[in-house]
Structure formats: C-alpha cells, structure tokens
Amino acid sequence: AQSVTQLDSQVPVFEEAPVELRCNYSSSVSVYLFWYVQYPNQGLQLLLKYLSGSTLVKGINGFEAEFNKSQTSFHLRKPSVHISDTAEYFCAVRGLMIKAAGNKLTFGGGTRVLVKP
C-alpha cells in the first residue's frame, strides 16, 4: 500500500516570490510520482510526473519537482508565482509492478496556494 503526506495544507505567497510545496510518500514498492493542480470547480490537471531517470523533473507553467528516493520526497517548486497560480495542488503516487494496482492513484491531502498581489 502507498500513502502520501503533503506537509502544508495552505501556503500563502506573494506574487513573483518563489514557492515550494512539500510531498512525502510511503510505499513498499517503487512508484511513479505526480503533481496535479486543481482550479476552483475544475478537475485535475497534470503538472508533471516522475517515472524514471533524472530526478529533476520540469513541468508546465514553470513548475519543477525533485525526486529524492532516500528521503521519499517529491517537492514541487516554482521560482516566481503569478496570481493565476492560486489553486490547490495534489501530490500522487502509483505503485509499479503491482498487477492489481492498475492505474490507481493515491493522493495527498492537497495544498492550497494563495498568491497575494
């Protein structure tokens, strides 16, 4: 089984400032890692994913994340946020090599980012 912890439920940040959203996971098997963003009254949009290879992953809208296997973390960063980045962000994992797991994603509790002018 997998579990995901997002350490901050809310993160206020000023426009043009950097932001980091923290995500830690627990799993007995290797995982794929994802970050999704959800705008109000919308579904989830994939920001980026880590499957294998380079531990620094770049995504859409200037976001990037770093996979740290020893610390079981996958923190999301953006060097300069815009008002339009105000949204809720979800970290998710999917177990590999578990036939029964299929496409099941396990999500963290989410982090609300509020960008202030």
Add this chain to the structure above:
Amino acid sequence: KAGVTQTPRYLIKTRGQQVTLSCSPISGHRSVSWYQQTPGQGLQFLFEYFSETQRNKGNFPGRFSGRQFSNSRSEMNVSTLELGDSALYLCASSRDTGGTEAFFGQGTRLTVV
C-alpha cells in the same frame, strides 16, 4: 482531441434515491478510473475499469458500483444515497491499465439533500 467528458456537471438528489454518473474517456483510452473528492476525506479511489472489466476497487460500500461499455464509456451508480455521498466525483482516463498518465474530467458535483 476531445478530453474526458463527465455528465452531468451538477446534480441534486434526495437521500434514499439512486444516481448514475457518466464518463466518456479520451478516444483510444481503454481505462477509466473513478474518484470521490470531499473536504474531509480528500481524493479517494473508487474503482477502475479496463476493457469492460473492473480491475481494482477502493474501500467503498457496495452501494457504489460501476460498469464500462464496449466503447470504453463508463458509468458509476450510487444507490440509497446518503448525505455523506455529497462530493465531487472525478473520472480519469488512461490509455491502458499500465498507463503513465491519467487525464481527468471536470467532475460531477453531487449534492444529496
């Protein structure tokens, strides 16, 4: 290419009724997963269908069921609705069951009164 389409977007039902939600995946995608999102429990996996077969099921009571048709469209049904079933129900589409990316629809907001 059309995205994942969920209908209806909003629904109000009375306690004790039953409801059916629909999801049309991206063309060519054969896997459809359903999630429930509530403020208290967050995003929770309901079930996944692939090639008309349920592949995986989350920890929900038997009142929650689903099916998938030969064109990959999926429906989920909730019988004997309870107030706690009020939630945003999200459908995710993947190319196959070992896919590396899930595309989400905009969800159906169900309110049980």
